[in-house]
Amino acid sequence: MNTHQKKVAVVVPMHNRSELTPDEQVSFQHLTHYLHAYDKYLVVPNSLNIDLPGCSLKRFGDEYFGSVAANTRLLLSETFYRSFSEYQYILIYHLDALVFSDQLEAWCDTGLDYIGPPWIHCADSPWVKEARVGNGGLSLRKIESFLKVFHSDVYWMEPEEYWRERYAGMPAYVRMLNLPRRFAKRLSWLNNARLEMSQWHLRPDGTKNEDHFWSDRAKHYVPDFRVASVEVGLRFAFEVAPRLCYDMNHHQLPFGCHAWPRYDRSFWEPYLISPHAAWSTGLV
Secondary structure (H helix, E strand, O other): OOOOOEEEEEEEEOOOOOOOOHHHHHHHHHHHHHOOOOEEEEEEEOOOOOOOOOOEEEEEOHHHOOOHHHHHHHHOOHHHHHOOOOEEEEEEEOOOEEEOOOOHHHHHOOOOOEEOOEEOOEOOEOOOOOOEEOOOOEEEEEHHHHHHHHOOOOOOOOHHHHHHHHHOOOOHHHHHHOHHHHHHOOOHHHOOHHHHHHHHHHOOOOOOOHHHHHHHHHHHHOOOOOEOOHHHHHHHEEOOOHHHHHHHOOOOOOOEEEOOOOOOHHHHHHHOOOHHHHHHHOOO
């Protein structure tokens, strides 16, 4: 670890527009009210003119904005994490997130590499078979560990397993024609994490968002990559089914939440900061 690194910055990925919706203003108010002491960055396209109080700008190409797939490509790019290498951690804070206290340094002190709200099986997420962490919309990420994944020498696909799955049942002439593919898979620069990440947004099975990669695949490349447990994730943040999560978390409010206007807004409304606090953000 670089001893000159700062501990943590808050990183706010923006859309390709400069105006905040009313709900986004609420999320920004919570950020500036509770986490005012930390460096904050808006991640914006090169072409966007925007200025929010207390925030610096990190600019990236316009092609990384405007869709979920574009955001996935950005948050699966080494350039993105290198741009925050002066920090040990970043807190990704989309403007549909909330925080309710300043526990940020304490969460950094857990030493975990990735923490986010757990995905749990419920009516809002029936695709979840087994609860696990988790969503990236409000997530803590350890920069050094994320960068290790990009430079892992572990294969994306085991060469012989790839060959068996794709070609074992094929006619002999097809196998002969594809022998170069078999040997190419043994070249790490043609079969590595970066190549998998470059194609992740094309996945057809509903797991194409970047947070699925960091939750499920990063430890394939770096076996000691530490993702929070469901129990720890619930103390960090809720997303779907907040009332159920509240019960699972022993009736304790977490550090934050993601997608509060989407999932049971009425649960969160009593915890929103009072409107007069908006004056401190400069938004009203």
